[in-house]
Amino acid sequence: MTAPTTVAHTLVARDLRVDTVTGQPVLNGVSYEIAPGEVLALVGESGSGKTTAGLAALGHFRRGLVHSGGDVSVQPGGAAPVSVLAAGERERRSLRGSTVAYIPQDPAASLNPALRIGRQICEVLETHGYGASAAERSARVVEVLAEVGLPADESYRRRYPHELSGGQQQRVGIAMAFACRPSVVVLDEPTTGLDVTTQTLVLRTVATLTAEHDTAALYITHDLAVVATIAHRVAVLRRGEVVECGSTEEVLRAPSHAYTLELVTAVPHLDGTGAAAPSASGAHVVESVSDGRHAAERHDVASGSGSASASNGDRERPPALSVSDLSVSYGDHRVLHDVALEVRAGECLMLLGESGSGKTTLSQCVAGLGRPHAGTVSVSGSPLAASTQRRTAEQLRAVQYVFQSPYSSLNPRKTIAQSVELPLRTLTDLDAAARRERVTETLERVRLDPALADRLPDELSGGQRQRAAIARGLVTTPDVLLCDEVTSALDVSVQATIVDLLCELRRELGMAMLFVTHNIALARHVADRIAVLRGGEVVESGTVDEVLDSPSHEYTRELLANTPRM
Amino acid sequence: MTATTTRPTLLRRALALPQAKIGLALTTVVVAVALLGPWVGPWLTGHDTTGFAGKPFQSGGIAGTDGLGRDVLTRFLAGGLTLLIYAVLATALGLVLGAALGMVAGYSGGRLDSLIMRGSDVLLSFPQLVFALLAIAMIGPEGWLLVLVIGITHAPRVARVARQSTVAVKDADFIRAARMYALPRRRILLREVLPNITGPLMVELGLRLTYSIGYVASLSFLGLGIQPPTADWGLMINENRIALVVEPWGVLLPVLAIAVLTVGTNLITDSLASAAARSSDATTSHTAKEASA
Incomplete structure (x- = not known):
């Protein structure tokens, strides 16, 4: 895949620094930018700070972390860039969901088990004042469910999350994220808990949606094989620093940094190369x-x-x-x-x-x-x-x-x-x-x-x-x-x-x-x-x-x- | 995780909290008084605990004398030890019994679980003090009975906590690993489960100790615990109640001691509970990290 050739970036992070409350650096000046319709994969092992860097795009820092420098700004559809971190709590909340959406790792934990899925998607629309009337909103619910490849009929919308499979739950999560047509989507390991067959479906859905709606996507993952399937560009994170950033092709085929090379060679391949020595x-x-x-x-x-x-x-x-x-x-x-x-x-x-x-x-x-x-x-x-x-x-x-x-x-x-x-x-x-x-x-x-x-x-x-x-x-x-x-x-x-x-x-x-x-x-x-x-x-x-x-x-x-x- | 230092134990983390230090100081003072009092008292005041020393209400020491003319300070110093011993023994009995029942119930599950837990529910339906009164009324105010009854009434409360914590760890892989080697249930419970539920049990220990002190003192006050002429704080409050206006010292000292002791043990319990909660926070955050790995 090649990156769309657009100069304007929808999401830009500059020299982002985050410390723990005790002063230990978690992010050490991380910068990345994503063009509309582009998928940037943020790759790293556990503790590399990839989730922290991703959540910063939503202006959120987990408990015990403090923002100590740098900025993240979002530029929704040609409008003036908005700094996510400088915005007030209210403004930031209205940005989340409407301009910057988040798809979490565990769909089962992120959906409200007591709400029917149609209602849940509709709630996002209501919160952000999407659509003028209830009829318009429910039309959008039907539309977005179809977009993620789920049946949109009345009986399906009246289901509870526990009545869906893991893959369907994750696609409902994606539908919620895409409901307000956001400019930026942050995906935090959305396929980690899924089977390969379901993973393929989910990845395909994400790829289609981002391409169709010119959405900039930040894909947080540790799985390089998934990166190869979905991302246009890759940023490799290690101990809070971007050690390598470039097009997926470049980074995975010819890694320039020793750490990236180590990661790439560690991935097991179906043909028996990479990872462990061949099993003789x-x-x-x-x-x-x-x-x-x-x-x-x-x-x-x-x-x-x-x-x-x-x-x-x-x-x-x-x-x-x-x-x-x-x-x-x-x-x-x-x-x-x-x-x-x-x-x-x-x-x-x-x-x-x-x-x-x-x-x-x-x-x-x-x-x-x-x-x-x-x-x-x-x-x-x-x-x-x-x-x-x-x-x-x-x-x-x-x-x-x-x-x-x-x-x-x-x-x-x-x-x-x-x-x-x-x-x-x-x-x-x-x-x-x-x-x-x-x-x-x-x-x-x-x-x-x-x-x-x-x-x-x-x-x-x-x-x-x-x-x-x-x-x-x-x-x-x-x-x-x-x-x-x-x-x-x-x-x-x-x-x-x-x-x-x-x-x-x-x-x-x-x-x-x-x-x-x-x-x-x-x-x-x-x-x-x-x-x-x-x-x-x-x-x-x-x-x-x-x-x-x-x-x-x-x-x-x-x-x-x-x-x-x- | 690349931590190279040993994570401090629950006790050490709890003691680092300010309320634990205050609690420990308060408890230590009262315990020291109770432990050393019987020996220091007569030497300090020149009186013994039961002998008559002058007329009623005549001030024979710093704290005066009681209605029978006994020196209050001497009796106060001597009266804490029995209370303390009874409370500690009752707590220990309740904790051991409750933890054992709770762990067996939680680990076995099924019918044994129901049997133990419904049985303890029956015991729980009696207010603790009423149950103690009933037993003492039937058998008589014996020291061992006091310990036994308070201990037994503590057990179901401890058992609930122990059962819940056991259920939380019994499906962990390390328990499965122990089952792989066909370890007998007793050893799995003692070696694998128990070390992992000490946190909540420590909290329970502190809580039950506080209650035990209260119950032993209350029963003595009601005349059903330690019998006169033995010096005892609960008993002293009862005996000197009539002279409260004229001679408040007689009541004040033991009341103060019991209050300080319960506040002290309570503070320690609190700090243990919050230290335990923090460590489980750390565990959850780690699990979350693991999940996102």
């Missing part, structure tokens, strides 16, 4: 082989039917993890339906699914944290009880789980060493000194400085915490490691190092890994095989190459098509 599948990984019997009996056994390269020894050994006929239901709702999977030692199976596909339920069943289920889960041939309470110490040792968010998986009141030591205390009879030694050893293995062992989780960064959580999983040298969305709570550059680490560890330790994720772009980096889960059923499975290069199921093709690429 040929060298170490024991290629999977379908157990003839299983494949014959069940079409949905997720094993690489095409790879016959394994030796007979592998063929006879039971798979490290095998799941068959697994069904789970909550009341009448079936979350999992006759799922079957196999993961062999040293192999990584990626379990791919969007929200609601049942992927977390599946991994929790394997871990023994789930609800009672039908079917069997067995590790190295021995079936596991549904609850950890009824599993033997050996079985507990064999299966380990790494949780999604390292912010909640470590007890905030325990030191790293205490958390990592926990499995050893309960599953082995090692004495304190031996346990300590194992903990240190494992921390070194996950490249975490053992000097951090006596710190509390609060004092560590997200990546360090996730390493500690992985260490807890590895300390008992498991046969099967379950990784549940382990990268999704982390920054891009940290994600890459964690994925790298997991690949290396799998090779070093030869364990089986079930990598649960929604991010298909990671496939070539971590996995040997993929199983695609949808609505509780495995719809497609096979080796990474098979699935990515020639997907057989419609759903997989759709997922691949909707995954943003750089």
Whole structure:
């Protein structure tokens, strides 16, 4: 995409400086300008100040932050520029919504659950005195709903937010923002919580609307792949400073700043470049082989039917993890339906699914944290009880789980060493000194400085915490490691190092890994095989190459098509 | 987050607040009086607590004597210890019992939860003092009974707080991780849950202590707590009530002490509560940051 060639800018920020009340700089002289119809992406990792810089366009600073210099001005449609920061509170309030609109990250939290959506959009119009009569306003509601691609009939407008899906909620949010035909829209990670298919729809809506109405858009995000899809220009923010700014093409193809380069290379690609080192599948990984019997009996056994390269020894050994006929239901709702999977030692199976596909339920069943289920889960041939309470110490040792968010998986009141030591205390009879030694050893293995062992989780960064959580999983040298969305709570550059680490560890330790994720772009980096889960059923499975290069199921093709690429 | 300093504990953060310092000072003064009084008193005034020392209303010390001619100051100095011990024991009992029940109820959920919480609702429907009066009227004014009854009536109130805080943390991933290793429930509650709910429990501790002091003093005043001739602040207020106009010291000193003590513990409780609220603010803001990451 190329930027529209307009000289006048709708939104201009000059040398914006924001400090915390204690005097720590958050923004260190940030400048950006956006032309009408242009989308500027503000990219940065957590703590870079990108949200602060975006909210400044609305004249809003979060609690604990003070504006200490610079200015932001808006020039609505050829009129004289208005300084957002110099305006009084009243004036600023009338600017917000009518001239500068905001689309927040979580649509579910930003819509009033007690108001029908038609009413909610109408309220924005009333507040800003849009339209002369009620009839005109409701006509505009119908119009704007159509613009964002939602049905605009009476019954739809009378729905409550909880009656809509996440993507629809976000589009209602967009409709509210565009209702008064603003000159500037600030979008704060509007697609972060959405599935790729929905994300594509939302991004398309935003792109169309900004282009049609000559709206200047400030798109705050950490996702460079999304940036490549939607933005004309990119400003990369790091520690409150714009380190690089230019057209999307320039910045992403040929980054001039070292930090941008680091960010760009950290992004995983579908073709296996970027991010982690390629997963050297040929060298170490024991290629999977379908157990003839299983494949014959069940079409949905997720094993690489095409790879016959394994030796007979592998063929006879039971798979490290095998799941068959697994069904789970909550009341009448079936979350999992006759799922079957196999993961062999040293192999990584990626379990791919969007929200609601049942992927977390599946991994929790394997871990023994789930609800009672039908079917069997067995590790190295021995079936596991549904609850950890009824599993033997050996079985507990064999299966380990790494949780999604390292912010909640470590007890905030325990030191790293205490958390990592926990499995050893309960599953082995090692004495304190031996346990300590194992903990240190494992921390070194996950490249975490053992000097951090006596710190509390609060004092560590997200990546360090996730390493500690992985260490807890590895300390008992498991046969099967379950990784549940382990990268999704982390920054891009940290994600890459964690994925790298997991690949290396799998090779070093030869364990089986079930990598649960929604991010298909990671496939070539971590996995040997993929199983695609949808609505509780495995719809497609096979080796990474098979699935990515020639997907057989419609759903997989759709997922691949909707995954943003750089 | 790149913080390298250990975050100060709740207690330390609470004590940094000005009201905590005032509260602590007030409490310390009264506690010191109560603890040291029994030994310092006779030495200071030359009287013992129960002996007769002259005629009624004759001024025998700085604070005069009571209706029976006993030196008020000596009795005042001696009368705080029992009150304090009873109040602390009752609070401890209530807190331990309530926290245990609340954590079990919150963590288990389901039928056990309903059983414990509805049971405590029944207990909650009696005003605390009425319940205590009932028990004492039936069994008699015994010290252990006082502690037991006040402790038991505290328990459901503490249990509610403990249950709510437990429910808030029980689905956290670190609890799941502990369940992964098949830790027995008792150990999950003590090692994983308890350290994460100390904030609200500390607040509850301060609050219940304040109430305990009030109840022990009230029951003594009503003649159902500590029995004469033992020196006790609550009892002294009752005994000297008749001489209030002539000899206000007899009542004033114990009233003042009880008031200062309750205000002191209350201030400490307040600061604990606001420190706990601030730390949960910090947690929420962090969660928000994480979500926007």
